[in-house]
Amino acid sequence: MTAPITISAAMDSFLRTIASARSLNTARTYQNGLNAFRAVLVQKKIDPIIKPVAELPEDSIAWLAISLKDHAPTTERLYLTAVIRFFEFLTAENLSPINLSRVRLLVLQRARRPGQRLPQFPKTAIENVLDYAETLSIRNAPNDLEHLRNLRDRAFLITLADTGLRVHEACNLRRGDLDWNEGQAIVIGKGNRQAVVRFSKRAQAALKDYLSIRSSLDGSSGKPLSSLPLFARHDRGAGRKVKPMTPTTGRNIVSQRVLEALGQDAVGSITPHSFRHYFVTRILQSSGNLKLAQELARHKNIAITQRYAHLSDRELDQGYFEVFEE
Numbered sequence: 001m002t003a004p005i006t007i008s009a010a011m012d013s014f015l016r017t018i019a020s021a022r023s024l025n026t027a028r029t030y031q032n033g034l035n036a037f038r039a040v041l042v043q044k045k046i047d048p049i050i051k052p053v054a055e056l057p058e059d060s061i062a063w064l065a066i067s068l069k070d071h072a073p074t075t076e077r078l079y080l081t082a083v084i085r086f087f088e089f090l091t092a093e094n095l096s097p098i099n100l101s102r103v104r105l106l107v108l109q110r111a112r113r114p115g116q117r118l119p120q121f122p123k124t125a126i127e128n129v130l131d132y133a134e135t136l137s138i139r140n141a142p143n144d145l146e147h148l149r150n151l152r153d154r155a156f157l158i159t160l161a162d163t164g165l166r167v168h169e170a171c172n173l174r175r176g177d178l179d180w181n182e183g184q185a186i187v188i189g190k191g192n193r194q195a196v197v198r199f200s201k202r203a204q205a206a207l208k209d210y211l212s213i214r215s216s217l218d219g220s221s222g223k224p225l226s227s228l229p230l231f232a233r234h235d236r237g238a239g240r241k242v243k244p245m246t247p248t249t250g251r252n253i254v255s256q257r258v259l260e261a262l263g264q265d266a267v268g269s270i271t272p273h274s275f276r277h278y279f280v281t282r283i284l285q286s287s288g289n290l291k292l293a294q295e296l297a298r299h300k301n302i303a304i305t306q307r308y309a310h311l312s313d314r315e316l317d318q319g320y321f322e323v324f325e326e
Contacts, residue, residue: 004052005095007041011048014089033082040064054096061087062106080107122269125262126161126278129270132261133157137209149234151213153253155206156231156245160254160275162200164297166190167250167272169197175211175218176226180204195298218242247272280308 005013011034019027038048040063061083068076087103090096136154141147159170169187178185183199199207207230211218218228221242229244250272258270276297283293284305294305 007048007051007053007056010053010095014086029078030082033079036079037064037083040067056096058098058103061103129258129261130161148213151210155210156253158206159203161278162203163197164276164279168247171245171247171250173230175228175230189298284308
């Protein structure tokens with residue numbers, strides 16, 4: 001007769017599954033969540049190393065929620081999500097007769113909702129950086145490599161602002177991903193979801209300028225043009241090879257050009273993700289269409305897009321003075 005699987009063994013099996021399918025950061029979060037769950041079980045005199053997983057109480061997730069009240073609400077939600085996924089794993093593998101509906105209800109009743117913060121970003125400062133980026137194509141450069149970097153950085157910043165791409169999505173693009181006739185590219189975004197991203201004429205023009213100057217480098221790579229990165233490294237480490245940019249390089253580009261455009265005090269106030277906030281807010285302020293903004297930003301939940309649907313300071317000022325200064 002096969003010995004029953006213990007809670008600890010089931011957790012280890014679940015974490016191996018997560019590690020093989022999810023990112024390192026996600027796997028680490030799940031590990032931390034289950035470690036907190038183990039500690040709660042031990043406090044309740046349930047030894048995960050001995051107790052069969054089939055006898056795991058559904059109420060145990062409520063015990064975890066109570067134990068996490070001293071943690072930040074976001075940490076609480078992450079850890080509870082990890083344990084819910086563990087319970088789903090148990091039912092999918094027929095390891096425990098858990099009532100998932102009741103588990104979710106217990107979490108809903110006891111978990112706190114993390115406070116929602118409006119996305120903050122310096123809109124005017126971003127527009128000043130974009131104005132500066134436009135000048136990079138005509139700036140005097142000491143050598144051809146520096147001129148190539150200028151054109152790349154101009155195209156990169158404008159692309160972030162006009163497409164809403166996340167930095168890792170932009171860095172993962174290949175030349176063949178972009179359909180120049182349609183002005184679109186298919187990307188694999190957050191949650192491993194495939195989506196269509198639109199490119200403005202301004203972004204396409206900047207990309208064409210950059211790729212035109214890069215043509216001799218691409219042509220000597222020995223690889224099909226379609227397989228080459230849209231944004232490449234241009235440093236000593238890359239040499240004459242066409243290597244894709246990393247997200248770290250993307251963040252460094254933003255920091256460097258913010259420094260040049262706005263000065264040292266502005267460094268850190270604008271990140272690659274700031275351009276995504278700028279993108280979503282521009283759509284909302286121009287169209288007022290929340291659904292359009294959701295689809296173009298590729299937000300799975302419209303509640304995320306809703307956070308951007310707040311009045312700008314200028315609109316608040318105008319409304320205030322219309323009321324009090326008539």
